Amino acid sequence: MGIQLMLLASFFVAISNFCMRRSIDSGGSTRGFLMIMLSVIALIAVFLNPIRLADFSWSYSMALFAVVAGIILSVMLTSLGKTLESGPPGLTFAALNASTVLPMLAMVLLFGSKFGYFYTMWNAFGSILMVIGLFWAGCSAMRSFHFQKWLLFMTATFFLHILFLLFFQWRALCINFPEARGLFFPFENSEACCQWFMPIMYATAALLQTFFYFKTRVKALNPLELQYGIYGGLTNGVGTFFMLLSTEASTSLEHAAIFPVFAITVIIFCNLWGRWFYREKINWAANGLCLLGILIGSLDWKTLLATS
DSSP states (O other): OHHHHHHHHHHHHHHHHHHHHHHHHTTOOHHHHHHHHHHHHHHHHHIIIIIHHTOOOOOHHHHHHHHHHHHHHHHHHHHHHHHHHHSOHHHHHHHHHHGGGHHHHHHHHHTOGGGTOOOOHHHHHHHHHHHHHHHHHHHHHGGGTTHHHHHHHHHHHHHHHHHHHHHHHHHHHHHHOTTOOBTTBOSOHHHHTOTTHHHHHHHHHHHHHHHHHHHHOSSOOOHHHHHHHHHHHHHHHHHHHHHHHHHHHOOHHHHTTHHHHHHHHHHHHHHHHHHHHHOOOOOHHHHHHHHHHHHHHHSOHHHHHHHO
């Protein structure tokens, strides 16, 4: 059941990504879209976390942690918007989701097997395949758009996404190892479990985008920009809800595969709408190699081999 729920999550997140591109096409700014979308997601997060779980406990340290994560998220999404304005959406979202492979390596280097992080030769092999696939896809498409500008923003988006994902991994460590203490464990377990983390993170990102929008706007928010921002926020919120249900419903074997499945299916859906609506020339062989690399590189091989 966990896999099916994650497939639904990836479908709705891909629709949210599509709304972002359509907002840009309608003549709107990425800041206007992000301001609306993040505000909607922040409201949904209040219902999905503290209200749904009836847990309203507060932590000032975790609130500050969420503010920092929200700033990173806001800057990352701004860079993503510039990337979409510069190049093809399919390749852009393929590169973005490929970054999900690398946080595991960082956690292995920082914490190691003591905290349940392993990096096998299969993970390394998958990462190499992913890099080759992205390089191949980029070389195939570089003549059809302003490649250097796209690459600059895509590189920034790629590493900001890794940093953003590391914040989630870090918080999860504090939750899963309540007895651990030290420089990398600044929060008590009760603080790390604070359900206001997600709402505050999205609200911070929304406020930052609101500030940027009103500081730099040259025209009023157009109706389509508002419409796509609401649609993008709703679909992203629904996708987040299915992702939460997936993590709760998945078996140990499914849990080892649900996030690779999410990354791969988001890429496939984004490539499909990129091809259908924008006639994007997609190197399916290169994308297939990248998808295979993500699957091999991000699977929890220790869990898979232990349950086989």
